[in-house]
Amino acid sequence: MAIEVQHLNVHIGDNHILKDVNLTLPERQITCIIGPSGCGKSTLLRTLNRLIDSTEGVKLDGKVLVDGEDIIGSGPEITELRRKIGLVSQRPCPLPMSIFDNVAYGCRINKMFKRRKSLIYAVQKNLMAVGLWQEVRGRVRTPAARLSIGQQQRLCLARSLAVAPQYILADEATSALDPISSKTVEDLFVSLKNEYTIIMVTHTLRQALRIADNVVFMYLGEIIEQGPADQVFNHPQQELTQKYLSGAFS
């Protein structure tokens, strides 16, 4: 198992956000985390790459094993951990630089290439991987902010892929996109799952149904049910899961 969460508790101030979370995230598959708003999906995701650290008053407790190494304790160097776990956020967030520099940013930060040619090749390869190369070739030196929202989100994905991560965290990565862009990004995730372990928070049950290999259902900071998508969607074991899937609450 690639990522294993054991008895994870997250407190922010006096609020107990995640309660004794135990979870296994299988390698090279898409795991969708579903649940109503405020159930702790995003907090869980932000804990996996320790972005949660920047939240005021946060207290972590338990174990998160990434490749067998606990990232909550002393663990590996945090910057290296974050390089290994890419993040695609809810709203596309292009850095204030050109399309090329956006994709090259992580490579430069992590000093991945000594030769400029290798960097150019890496940028091109990752823009191709997200299907953006044909659309932006010839204007890669223009500001990334000039791209459409859908293109920006794919650019952000290319930027994450450029640092050669093993895992991709996607926090409602298609919620700000139009249906066509959303479908493009969704298809991208499916095509990438052979190379990456993808953990995706989604609000859209249909999306989870379309692309998830595994599903984790959360409610009020607790994991209610987890398992293969087919099992969770078609034969939910818990009453809460059944109610959520039937639309009794959202």
Add this chain to the structure above:
Amino acid sequence: MLGRRILKDRVAHGTMATLTVFVILMVLVMAVGLCLKSAPVLEGQSLWTLLGSSEWKPMKGQFGFLPFIMGTLWVTFLAVLIALPISLLTAIFLTEYARPVVRRFVFPALDILAALPSVIYGVWGMLVIVPWISERLAPHFVEFSSGYTVLAAGIVLGVMVIPLLVSLFIEVFSSVPMELREASIALGATRWQTTRKVVLRKTLPGVLAATVLAISRAMGETIAVLMVCGCVIGIPTSVLDSAYPIPALIANNYGEMLSMPLYESALMFAALILFAVVLIFNLISRIVLYRIERRDA
């Protein structure tokens, strides 16, 4: 009922528009007034002689403003040189590194510093900075210095400008969305790398605008500078020379010299120079900002 609401809306609109025009007109009226008052001295000497000459003999009707212009530039440049890095790093620390509890203590302190009357800074300069330069620093470099120097004025002015600059920079840095920082950090960047390559880059126009505002403020600062600059007419050649910036010239002499119309006109011309320098400086910075914003948008 609807008619009254629309009427109120129109009255509010009209009042605000009138007041806006009034504010702009005030600046224009000031500029025109300064030009008219400066006319006599411009009739006596050419513009280039006034700006480029060092001869300052009011009794003979010779007014060379170069020492005052250079004094203003020296003091302003030094103040910004001192204030800019300190303010920038302080603001970066407070927005990017400091815990909220630190910010809660520091922000009110900065507001108090910004609100202190400039005469207090002047007194502090006279009591602390001037003796320190005169007794401790200057003896290493020159035989004698009274301490009333460009350096003293630069330090006092720099310290005065720091709270303003820090507050402006904090505003600028706080406008950067947290998601942008996280996008960088999530790629494995450290906080310092994120600050340098993302936050500073994103806020470059704002940082420049804040700096220009601080420079304009520094150029016009009068009392504190007047108290520590030495007020000796001459072009400074080092930071340990005395200086006589334009605001100090006007404040020291206006009122006393009203009996000499040409002298009064010369002082008005000095004010016009200051006005023009600040105006030109702001215009140039606007053009630079516009170009940067167009490049990044």
